[in-house]
Amino acid sequence: MKKHYRILEYALSSLLRRKYKNLALFFIYTLIVCLLSSVMFLTHSLKQEAINVFIDAPELIVQRLLGGRHDLIPLSYVDTIKSFPGVATVTPRFWGYYYDSLTGGNYTVMALTSNASLNLITGRMPEEGECAVGKGVAQARQLDINDALFFTLASEQKLMLKVVGIFTANSSVLTNDLVIFDKNDVIRFFALDKAKATDLMVKINNESEIATVANKIKRTLPDTRPITRSEILRTYENVFNWRGGMALVLFCGALLAFFIFAWDKATGLSAEERQEIGILKAIGWETSDVLTLKFWESTVISFTSFLTGVILGYIHVFEFGGTIFVPILKGWSILFPPFDPMPYIDLYQIVVIFFLTVVPYLASTIIPSWKAAIADPDTIMRT
């Protein structure tokens, strides 16, 4: 143990003696780790955000398909579905998107349903002629209670609503783009068919029956598409895994270049370093000691760069919102809210970054270290 401590001490001093060479390595190494960790952190928080959006989502959503595309669902389906054993409630939902030209963002306009888990900050939920807005929307439009909000689609479809409530939701996406109307206002504003809803929200008593009920709906009403919450979550998980993985695959080239660089650095010993090893061996160091020394050198470089890189990645993502990678990873172009990822560090992420960078780096320095360590002191000092 003491021996390792001494060798580590020597390794540190020898690294410091070759400051500039090692600094160059440190910078590139840190940059690589920083990029990778940014991708990982960002993917993870986007995933988390998606989960937050859907954690309060109904167990089952039933949509109608027409020509392979989402269509309005007849309200007569409500009773059919309600008659299935195991179904607790069926609630039609009325919602749509509204492009707000003032802020240049999309709002989700939704009719008030009973189970929306929104936390009102002030005011109450709307009745006809009124609306409630998410905190983000309120900030963007500088709204307060009793202010009027104007919506317009075409000459016939326009609404002037009084803001009666401001709310937050578990997810910042919902907080930032949701506007709640009364049901009749939504129908009037979007000029919906009175006998139809956007989709149906099905509540099921027993969680393990969801798949069975979904199956039954699909069989009885073949023009519908039942989507379970777990399916949505699974799909999002995959989408973000794929996006993150894709970014990592793109980085593989950069990683490879870095490892070749590291290999090259470790191989190309200067005459001075060669002489140093020669002297060490001449004064009684064994080959294994020199190998240990080289191991400690690369470990010190690895861990310093790894930690710095992860910290920089953390700052990049959670302080600056991951500016560089948001466009690649987020995917939707005009999400109105500024995306503020929740600072969160998962041990697993760190381990994966470690495996992607430190493990190959240490591997790439083994053979060069050995080559340096076996050198014959006699030959070295003669040259």
Added chain:
Amino acid sequence: MILHPGILALFIGEGLVIAMSLYASLLGVEVLRRWDINSSSEEQLRLERRTYLISTLMMYVMFYEVLSLFLYIYTLDSIHVIFVGAMCATGTLNANDIGWYALYIKIIVFFLSSSWIAINYLDNSAEDYPLVRAKYKLLLLITPFIVFCGFLLVKYFLGLKPDIITSCCGSLFSDESKKVSGSLAGLPIKAMMVTFYASATLLLPLIVLSITLRNSFLKYLTAVNSFAFFFISMLSIISFISIYFYELPMHHCPFDILQDTYGYVGYPLYSTLFTGVFFSLISGIVEPLKKIQSLTKTVERAQKMWLAISAIGIIAFVTISTWPIIFSSFKVDM
């Protein structure tokens, strides 16, 4: 194929260790063929230098195997969400049988490569390198395992198909029949508890006796016992140790204890078990090496140290597993 960062990391790592172990065996073959300790030719010097490279490579491979075992389980756990019905790593493993084999082979590779390091340590402490041939033969045995393990791992991950929403309808209707179950059935708790504590109380005195007495038979007996203890412990973790950590009588998963919800208790649990069992085993395995004159003293010294570590490991393991049984408010009707 799922493009998950953890899977990519495992692919890169497996590729590296396969390349490294193949290279090490290639060098090892040459050492096996040409090794002659009495020669003072340049060839022999070259070979001796080469042994350093091989042992460094193997050291790296061993550390990788230890770490990647955890990364593998962790990755399985983190991708369980994308399979219908999977609740943790077990569910992911059930999604495709090969995953279990990859896990078993990984554990075997871990034990084999640690044994190699231990034997290498003994060999390097003797001046005439008496174990060179045995060592490199063992290396040639380990390499196929490493390659096979990497192959299984890649095959497993490539064979995984996530259940996602397809354009026509939810995926759940397409493969409802292939649902995976998320938990393992456990063995009867009481019987398993008796077996576990009986084998632990048998093993510990055996280890202590092996440290104090020079009897060869005892060393073998300890090794065999610790080998049995390993399996008994694994079954016990599934049967009753896990449920005390989860405080759920029906939850037998051996992987969930690695999660932060349970304070990462799985890591000390498994590492103490692996350490304890490995060091007893290796003390038995190296027993025949005592016959080699230049090794007798080293082996004896190493055995004492290893057995002591083993005893500490097993005591720690039993303590960690017993802790919630005694101190938690959770009680199981047996």
